Amino acid sequence: MITVPKSETGGSAKALTAILRVFLVAVCLSAFIPAVNPARVSELISKNASLFTCAISYSAIGSEFVRALSMGWVSQSTLAVLYIGALVVGLVIALSAAAFCVSLGNLKMRRLSAKLALGAGLAGLAGTSLLLLSRGMMAGSPEPGRVQPVLPLGIGLFFALFALEILLSAGVWMTLPKPVEEERYEIAAKYRLFLMILPFLVLVTLFAYLPLWGWRYSFFDYRSGFDLSWDTFVGFKWFRYLFSNPATRKDIIRVLKNTFVMSGIGIATSWFPMAFAIFLTELRSNRSKRLVQTFTTIPNFISWVLVYSVAFAIFSTEGFLNWMLINLGVITEGTNYLNSGSHIWLKMWAWGTWKGLGWGAIIYIAAISGIDQQLYEAAMADGANRYRRMWHITVPGLMSTYFVMLLLSIANILSNGMDQYLVFYNPANRNTIQVLDLYVYHLGLSGQSSSNNIPLATLIGMLKSIISVTLLFSANKASKLLRGESIV
Amino acid sequence: MEGNRIYRLTVGDRIFNFFNGLFFAAFTALCIFPIYYLFINTISENKLVTAGLINFFPRGVHLKNYVMMLKVKDMGYSLLTTTGRTVIGTVAMVLASALVGYLVTQQAMLGRKIIYRYIVITMYFNAGLLPWYLNMSMLGLTNNFWGYIIPAIVQPFNIILVKTYIESIPRELEESAFIDGAGYFTVFRRIIFPLCKPILATIAVFGAVGHWNSFIDSIILMSAKPTIYTLQHRLYIYLNTTSNLGKIVNSGGSLSADDIANLMSNRVIQLTVAMVTIVPILFVYPFMQRYFQKGIMMGAVKG
Incomplete structure (x- = not known):
């Protein structure tokens, strides 16, 4: 390999570059904060829209002005200026992100980064000016009261940010020495790898960590369609409400009962897949084993809506079951069994078993094939019959797998998911089918937005998440203590 | 287990095998039949389907x-x-x-x-x-x-x-x-x-x-x-x-x-x-x- 001569950088340039990097990250992050959205030049634009949202989708701005536009309160060109402004600032943010990435490279890269940041700062000033212009055009509307122009805090902030970006990058550019002629653009391996994975870290942050920030809604009197503001901060009101409001308390107790009973039945029968696997391997022909396995795993791959449509086909008034019972003379008129509210817990367990038994057995079948055959031969030589071999060799051989499964299902005791219960839900069975997840959905998202209680639903979801994580890590701890192996 | 042919099947074994096979046949049918039932009901004559008369075999097949x-x-x-x-x-x-x-x-x-x-x-x-x-x-x-x-x-x-x-x-x-x-x-x-x-x-x-x-x-x-x-x-x-x-x-x-x-x-x-x-x-x-x-x-x- 050819060694490329490296250029030395002075201490002040290093410090300035470091400051510029931090600064660029701050610029990028502020694009995602709705409170400092510089494009919110009118009260009509949602307080929950960030600059990012405004820049990537025209409808975030346009949809709010449909009426104002048709009534002539605001002109098409005003909106165009506003949107172009948002787009320019958005692109500037992207450019700043690029400048950050480039700044991780060698001297030549860092000089490029300073140039990019300088360009971004200048373009940013132009973009914010456009936003300011559109705000002025709004103020000049024939009906300013309808358009409600405001001067967003964000415009000032971004103006300052971009001005600083210009100063800083110019400073970096001037303090950095000229690179040696032969030096190439290069980024050290550790940064290069980091930059490659960075987009995915952003995705993880956006979709797994950012929602945690939504927990704040449980401390506010939030209604859908309105904005979150400090006037509606209510502290622990919903926590108290959860325990002191009699109707809610009654609901929670009922829902928890459903949740625990249905999870409980599941846990009590969690050895079914193991038994299924053990008896399946006792089938004499390999072909029938494979056949059974193939067909019993199909239900696992169809969604709960499809399971419901299967149930619908069989159990509805014109379905198979009614036809059979009428022909056998048991009943004279068909009924829709899905509308009945009796034995829901058992029925839900039965559907879960229908869907999951064959699939759940696969892991045990694989574990059985891993058991040492010599054990069986030795046992047979000692005169152990089939049942003894199953009980004393196969079952103990599967116990560690079973233990992991059991711990996981105990950790998931509160999370039955909502798919199954949502599709089977109807007014006749609502009292016994509503599990915690479904209750949260009904409370917070279904129905008219006026009747939804988003803070309470958020709070219940939050408590559920915290308890679930605690349970999972306790189960893990238990597994470590008992078996010396972790499960997560 | 396979390969144990040297042992004669006892009456108990035969009964076990019969019921074991029966159980798996039944469960397999239970998994497959509903989907088959769904299918024949979509290709049979619609009047019969609506009346709930298609149960085991399609009739008047059409697509x-x-x-x-x-x-x-x-x-x-x-x-x-x-x-x-x-x-x-x-x-x-x-x-x-x-x-x-x-x-x-x-x-x-x-x-x-x-x-x-x-x-x-x-x-x-x-x-x-x-x-x-x-x-x-x-x-x-x-x-x-x-x-x-x-x-x-x-x-x-x-x-x-x-x-x-x-x-x-x-x-x-x-x-x-x-x-x-x-x-x-x-x-x-x-x-x-x-x-x-x-x-x-x-x-x-x-x-x-x-x-x-x-x-x-x-x-x-x-x-x-x-x-x-x-x-x-x-x-x-x-x-x-x-x-x-x-x-x-x-x-x-x-x-x-x-x-x-x-x-x-x-x-x-x-x-x-x-x-x-x-x-x-x-x-x-x-x-x-x-x-x-x-x-x-x-x-x-x-x-």
């Missing part, structure tokens, strides 16, 4: 129901949406899992361990339904097709599977390429990616089935945009409609009186849509079978 359902505009949109999200979502997820799985094996990366944990730990917690919804809405991904795709790109569990798989590949392969002057991305594209195909096929199968089957996101996130309802969501709506579905079918006004007379019953429409939704899964199922056993075992021994 008109399918032809007509596929003409329905809503069904076309839903099929397009579901197929689109399945293809795009799966490809994006598989490529991302492969790349991230490869990157986290590179010791040289800045903060490698922390980054890996940062990704993997997200498997064990979630903020809850409402925060998820509010977050998606804040990001502009509600009533937006990309709301199906983008959140599902990074799947920690699949990343673990790929990483574990890559760690089993001899390091010398990579190192010799590095010495030849290849960059990280070239090594990934030319060496690691082709070698990972078996595990990528496994996660692709699971990812595709997951995309095809999901409907909660469609119900919660996309309510204001019926053109991007998934097929499962559409089926859910039809199953819960008590008014006459025949009207929906004829919304395009493209059907003759004869067609309408043939396709008026809600039951026929509901069962046909269910079958349209189920068929692709049954179709890819034989291919999947090769992979899922492998997948579940690797999941069990994950590190």
Whole structure:
């Protein structure tokens, strides 16, 4: 390999570059904060829209002005200026992100980064000016009261940010020495790898960590369609409400009962897949084993809506079951069994078993094939019959797998998911089918937005998440203590 | 156990085998019959179906129901949406899992361990339904097709599977390429990616089935945009409609009186849509079978 001569950088340039990097990250992050959205030049634009949202989708701005536009309160060109402004600032943010990435490279890269940041700062000033212009055009509307122009805090902030970006990058550019002629653009391996994975870290942050920030809604009197503001901060009101409001308390107790009973039945029968696997391997022909396995795993791959449509086909008034019972003379008129509210817990367990038994057995079948055959031969030589071999060799051989499964299902005791219960839900069975997840959905998202209680639903979801994580890590701890192996 | 023929079967053994076989035959029938029942009810004469008279064998076989359902505009949109999200979502997820799985094996990366944990730990917690919804809405991904795709790109569990798989590949392969002057991305594209195909096929199968089957996101996130309802969501709506579905079918006004007379019953429409939704899964199922056993075992021994 050819060694490329490296250029030395002075201490002040290093410090300035470091400051510029931090600064660029701050610029990028502020694009995602709705409170400092510089494009919110009118009260009509949602307080929950960030600059990012405004820049990537025209409808975030346009949809709010449909009426104002048709009534002539605001002109098409005003909106165009506003949107172009948002787009320019958005692109500037992207450019700043690029400048950050480039700044991780060698001297030549860092000089490029300073140039990019300088360009971004200048373009940013132009973009914010456009936003300011559109705000002025709004103020000049024939009906300013309808358009409600405001001067967003964000415009000032971004103006300052971009001005600083210009100063800083110019400073970096001037303090950095000229690179040696032969030096190439290069980024050290550790940064290069980091930059490659960075987009995915952003995705993880956006979709797994950012929602945690939504927990704040449980401390506010939030209604859908309105904005979150400090006037509606209510502290622990919903926590108290959860325990002191009699109707809610009654609901929670009922829902928890459903949740625990249905999870409980599941846990009590969690050895079914193991038994299924053990008896399946006792089938004499390999072909029938494979056949059974193939067909019993199909239900696992169809969604709960499809399971419901299967149930619908069989159990509805014109379905198979009614036809059979009428022909056998048991009943004279068909009924829709899905509308009945009796034995829901058992029925839900039965559907879960229908869907999951064959699939759940696969892991045990694989574990059985891993058991040492010599054990069986030795046992047979000692005169152990089939049942003894199953009980004393196969079952103990599967116990560690079973233990992991059991711990996981105990950790998931509160999370039955909502798919199954949502599709089977109807007014006749609502009292016994509503599990915690479904209750949260009904409370917070279904129905008219006026009747939804988003803070309470958020709070219940939050408590559920915290308890679930605690349970999972306790189960893990238990597994470590008992078996010396972790499960997560 | 096989190969124990030297022992004579006792009466007890015979009884055991009989009942054991009987149980599995019954359970297998229980798994298959409902789907078969669904199928024969969509290809039989519609009058008999509506009266609930098709039970074991189809009668008056015809495929008109399918032809007509596929003409329905809503069904076309839903099929397009579901197929689109399945293809795009799966490809994006598989490529991302492969790349991230490869990157986290590179010791040289800045903060490698922390980054890996940062990704993997997200498997064990979630903020809850409402925060998820509010977050998606804040990001502009509600009533937006990309709301199906983008959140599902990074799947920690699949990343673990790929990483574990890559760690089993001899390091010398990579190192010799590095010495030849290849960059990280070239090594990934030319060496690691082709070698990972078996595990990528496994996660692709699971990812595709997951995309095809999901409907909660469609119900919660996309309510204001019926053109991007998934097929499962559409089926859910039809199953819960008590008014006459025949009207929906004829919304395009493209059907003759004869067609309408043939396709008026809600039951026929509901069962046909269910079958349209189920068929692709049954179709890819034989291919999947090769992979899922492998997948579940690797999941069990994950590190």
